[in-house]
Amino acid sequence: MKKYTKSHEWVDTETGLVGITNHAQEELGDIVYVDLPETGTEVNKGDVLLSIESVKAASDVYAPVSGKIVEINSELDSSPELVNEDAEGKGWxxxxxxxxxxxxxELLSEEEYKKFLESEGE
Incomplete structure (x- = not known):
């Protein structure tokens, strides 16, 4: 099951995978670089986890939860566009x-996140 943040990250509550939401990748546009952290890095909820660069801008991604980074998606080094293609799947x-x-x-359910997006758009 996925949980969401108001800063547009998601976390899979079973596997610990973290990514940005489909909404976030649409806002960023074409992603050209993902500055991944080192495995073993300890993060606290709300810390800057990494940055993503798109043709429009660079954007920070925040840790939705506290913990230790045990794996990074190294495919993003050569294929950062995976985040655009499948932000909530292969683009983790x-x-x-x-x-x-x-x-x-403390995080939002998918339904709560969708309501949050709707309220942001008003």
Whole structure:
């Protein structure tokens, strides 16, 4: 199951995979570079996790939860466009080992995230 943040990240509550939402990749436009962190990096919820560069702008991606980065999507080094093609699938960014799983409860469900997007657009 995925949970979402108001800063447009998602996290898979079972696998620990983290990425940006489809909405975020649409806003960014064509992604040309993903500055992935090192595995083993400890992050706290809300920390800058990495940055993504598109033809429009560079944007920070924030950690939706606290934990240790145990894997990065190295395919993005040669194919950053995967984030545009499948932001909530093959375009995942990092895998986090949760240090505080209760933080997941503070995130939005898919339905809550969709309502948040609708309210932002008003």
């Amino acid at each position: 960014l990092v895998k986090i080992e949760f240090s505080n799983p209760s933080e997941l409860e």
